[in-house]
Amino acid sequence: MAKGEVIIDYKTCMGCGICVQACPFSYLELSRYGNDPYKRLYPELEADHGCTGCGICAKECPLECITARKKDEKKDVPLS
DSSP: OEEEEEEETTTTOOOOEEEEEETTOOOEEEEEEETTTTTTEEEEEOOOOOOOOOOHHHHOTTTTTTEEEEEEEOOOOOOO
16 A cells, blocks of 8 residues: 655644544644644644545645645656
8 A cells, every 4th residue: 555645734724633533544643833832733644654645634624734645646747
């Protein structure tokens, strides 16, 4: 099974935790991010995750600040 990645736009994320609850495999967790003066919690993939890139977390995010994909997806390559 291909591993996945989750990209979170922390500038948009409000740390609601809906994505954490939506993950069917419990690979997301809430943790402190950067130097947030308000000490809010933000979603983050666990260190030894097995994320498949299914996208359920991204679909459930009310602010659409999550992108999920399989790591083996090829990026757009311009045609010559």
